[in-house]
Amino acid sequence: MNSGRDRPRPFPLLIVAAALVLAGGSRIHAQRGQGAPAAPPPTPRASAAIDLTGTWVSVISEDWPLRMLPLRKGDYTRMPLTPAARKVADAWDPARDEAAGEQCKGYSAAGVTRLPGRVRLSWQDDTTLKMELEAGSQTRLFHFRPGQPPAEPSWQGYSTAEWLYTRVPPRSGELRVVTSRLRPGYLRKNGVPYSANTTVTEYYHRFTAPNGDVWLTIVTEVRDPENLQQPFVQSTHFKKLPDNAGFKPEPCSAR
Numbered sequence: 001m002n003s004g005r006d007r008p009r010p011f012p013l014l015i016v017a018a019a020l021v022l023a024g025g026s027r028i029h030a031q032r033g034q035g036a037p038a039a040p041p042p043t044p045r046a047s048a049a050i051d052l053t054g055t056w057v058s059v060i061s062e063d064w065p066l067r068m069l070p071l072r073k074g075d076y077t078r079m080p081l082t083p084a085a086r087k088v089a090d091a092w093d094p095a096r097d098e099a100a101g102e103q104c105k106g107y108s109a110a111g112v113t114r115l116p117g118r119v120r121l122s123w124q125d126d127t128t129l130k131m132e133l134e135a136g137s138q139t140r141l142f143h144f145r146p147g148q149p150p151a152e153p154s155w156q157g158y159s160t161a162e163w164l165y166t167r168v169p170p171r172s173g174e175l176r177v178v179t180s181r182l183r184p185g186y187l188r189k190n191g192v193p194y195s196a197n198t199t200v201t202e203y204y205h206r207f208t209a210p211n212g213d214v215w216l217t218i219v220t221e222v223r224d225p226e227n228l229q230q231p232f233v234q235s236t237h238f239k240k241l242p243d244n245a246g247f248k249p250e251p252c253s254a255r
Contacts, residue, residue, distance in 0.1 A: 043126035044144035049163040049173030050206040052121045052129070055245045056216050056238035060116060067114060070255060071190035085193050085227035092191020094254040104252035106189030107136030108155040109179045110200050113218055113236050115189075120247055129161060129175075137249035142177050149181050153196055157182040164203075175204040187222065187232065189255070198224040214240040 041047075060067050066077060073092055081089065097105055107115070117134035124130040129142040142161035149158040158181040165173040179200040187194050203219045216238040221231050 044129075044161075044163065045123050045126040047163065047171075049165050049171055049175065050204075052175065052204060052206060052216065053123065054243065055118055055120045055241045055247060057118045057241055057245075058113075058116050059215075059237045059239050061237065063114075066188070067116060071188060073190055075190060076188075076192060079187070079192060080229040080232060081192065082227055082229055088193045088227075089191040097254040103254045104136055104138075104155050105185040105254070107133075107138050107252050108182055108185040108194075109140060109157050109159065110182060110185065110194050110198055110222055111187045111189075112136060112138055112156075113202075113220065114234065117250070118241070118245070118247055119238065132247070132249070134247065134249050136252040142175075153181045153183040155183055155185060157200070175202075177202045177204070187227075193227050194222065194224045195226040197226060198222060216240065 066075075074090065076086065076089060097103060112133055112135055113119070115133075115135035119134070120132045122130050122132075124141065127143070127145045129144070131140040131142065133139070138156060140156045140159060142159045144161050144163075146158075146160040157179045159177050159179040161175060161177045163173055164176055165171065167173075177200075179202070180198075182194070182196060182198050182200070184196050184198075185194060186192055199222075201221045201223075205217045205219070206214065207217075208214050218236045218238070219233065220236065221233045222228065223231050
């Protein structure tokens with residue numbers, strides 16, 4: 001019978017085995033690290049909270065005289081104007097705007113969705129939603145991955161967009177659009193002014209009525225401390241039309 005001193009000692013062998021395992025594990029780990037990269041996140045188009053694409057027509061059930069009839073000079077119903085803004089609006093002269101080639105002053109992002117007509121929404125690419133409007137033949141672009149804003153302001157400004165989700169699943173929510181870099185123009189076509197420092201924030205909601213009609217509501221908040229004593233908020237309603245609905249852009253008019 002062998003004594004304990006005569007038994008083989010496995011300790012050095014265990015050390016060698018462990019070293020081999022660790023070395024192999026390191027190689028395996030390195031190999032795994034070189035595997036296929038993680039899938040990129042879904043694009044704003046693929047991850048849309050709601051489907052806004054299609055053609056929509058404005059349904060004017062409120063403020064009908066203000067939106068359907070020619071606006072009278074001096075009619076500033078429910079507008080929280082500063083004294084300076086009221087003075088500018090009182091001097092409104094549509095003939096002067098026409099002569100200056102500024103017929104589109106009332107068709108900017110600050111107020112164009114309030115004008116009657118159809119709008120058409122489509123994806124320009126996977127990260128940019130496009131809105132075309134019959135009123136004034138205007139086009140707006142909503143950038144989900146914004147870049148450098150343009151140096152020059154414009155009637156439609158520069159709009160950044162993001163989805164706001166309310167529950168998952170099923171996915172739902174709303175679209176928020178913030179627009180700046182606006183060229184000074186009119187909140188209403190009768191000369192109510194907004195300045196270059198104006199910011200327009202919009203919330204786009206889609207819902208289906210019990211009869212199956214699909215509706216779009218746009219809640220708009222305009223902030224302009226130079227011309228408004230407080231934020232100016234309005235809601236505008238549209239109903240979805242069939243896919244083959246007509247679309248007839250119209251030129252800007254100063255009146």
